[in-house]
Amino acid sequence: MKKLSDFVYGIVGLGLMGGSLGKAIRENILSVPGCTGKIYGSDINSASLDLASRQHICDRVFSAEDVDSMLGECDFVYICLYPHATVDFLKQHRDSFKSGSIVSDISGVKALVFDSLNDFYRPDVDFIPGHPMAGSEKEGYANSSGGIFRNHNYIVMPLETNSRENVELFKTLVGGLGFTRVVETDAKIHDHKIAFTSQLCHVIASSLVDSAEDDSITAFGGGSFEDLTRIALINAPLWTELFLANKRELLSHIDKFTESLGRLRDEIEKGEDEKIRLYLENVRTRRMAMARTDLKCGK
């Protein structure tokens, strides 16, 4: 069986994530002495392709029109596109993937990908859905970095049709890129949990900035507001798509959060100091337990 360091990797979409994955593969997987692996990249933006070539991240680059010829040569293809574009790409280029190859995606919502599985299924190509839980508030290839994955989580949602060997190989790759915890689950649980840890947080950060009375408020900041709203430097088209693609789960978390907030608000209004103190003590205890969940995994 071929080793990861001898694979030909194909990255579809050299944005922040595709670029960062390419750099992490170059730095960590293709740095083994004597390895024969290569990285190919495709994007609609020729400036990103040029930069990836000049930086020696991609051995060969392909325009969007030529992507089929790239797919035919790749042992592993990373689709690094927005959720709907991911599904469209998999459908349109279904017949171009190399027989025996592994394909994965990075879509932050999985329901729409799983709903279309039959439309791009091929018995000789192993599509393993995944979600690298890392990113940046900065966009595009120019802001990509091979280091953003260290100590982060990776969620893998293997299909019944996946070969166990390929899933293990994929998890080895992911560990090599710097991710320290690989969680295996299904699309339903993924979308439910991610609606809380990721989408709800972006909704809250955005609403907090939206509710600020002026933009010079940071003159009165001590770090809390800045920490809570860094992710409000948001990629609007991407997050609009993510919010809507996971609407039902996200709405239920927003409502649960609003209820918790309303309870604390009412205790403050009524001046119930003992109840507020208990609410906050419980929160502190829970947040410490959550931090231990991190620690257990080497963070």
Add this chain to the structure above:
Amino acid sequence: MKKLSDFVYGIVGLGLMGGSLGKAIRENILSVPGCTGKIYGSDINSASLDLASRQHICDRVFSAEDVDSMLGECDFVYICLYPHATVDFLKQHRDSFKSGSIVSDISGVKALVFDSLNDFYRPDVDFIPGHPMAGSEKEGYANSSGGIFRNHNYIVMPLETNSRENVELFKTLVGGLGFTRVVETDAKIHDHKIAFTSQLCHVIASSLVDSAEDDSITAFGGGSFEDLTRIALINAPLWTELFLANKRELLSHIDKFTESLGRLRDEIEKGEDEKIRLYLENVRTRRMAMARTDLKCGK
């Protein structure tokens, strides 16, 4: 006029903030060659006093019972207590401060301090209200550090009775401790702004943790949830007091935030992608402007 490096500093309350201020004074103000300045400290916790002595942060320490003899020797007294305790202390020990001394506090809510000004006013002691916008989710002297103030904001609320010379001296001290921006304002504006940048953020972070369905949610985290809830490792008694002491302002900000959140929620429910995108683009633009407010001040 005496130089800051020759002052006798008295710190009332050697917790996280008092300890950090003591260390920052030792490291930055009393490190001038030949200076004669000293730091005295008082606390109800004798272990904190012992540690501050052994670490050579305090030249002399005083039990709470002996604090009056300390106050009589200090050129500058930092009251580092909770808001109500600050007011109580200033009233009870009004007659013990050294004539000509400067006194400041660190209370995160100022209305209750200003409401009591007449109860502890002395024409020969300059009380300059202030609020260092820095802290930590870790409590107590053992977690204090002289470095936590670097690049942070300090809010000063001079009184009409303050000598301008003393206010400038205080601002020089604060700059020496590492704070890069000193904002001068009044108690009303302070409490209104701080209810947003600080208290509302702690309310949101706490409600977000409270609404989590289980404590292993961080296995699905990518950093956003962790960043939004670090401040939920909250000092429950202190923040209960802060929330209630600034209730009116805090409630108005919670309501405005809830309204913004509800608007985004409804747009998501109705699937209005164009409105969501505009909401998020406006948020991104505003957050970038807020970051520039930081940058202007050397952050």
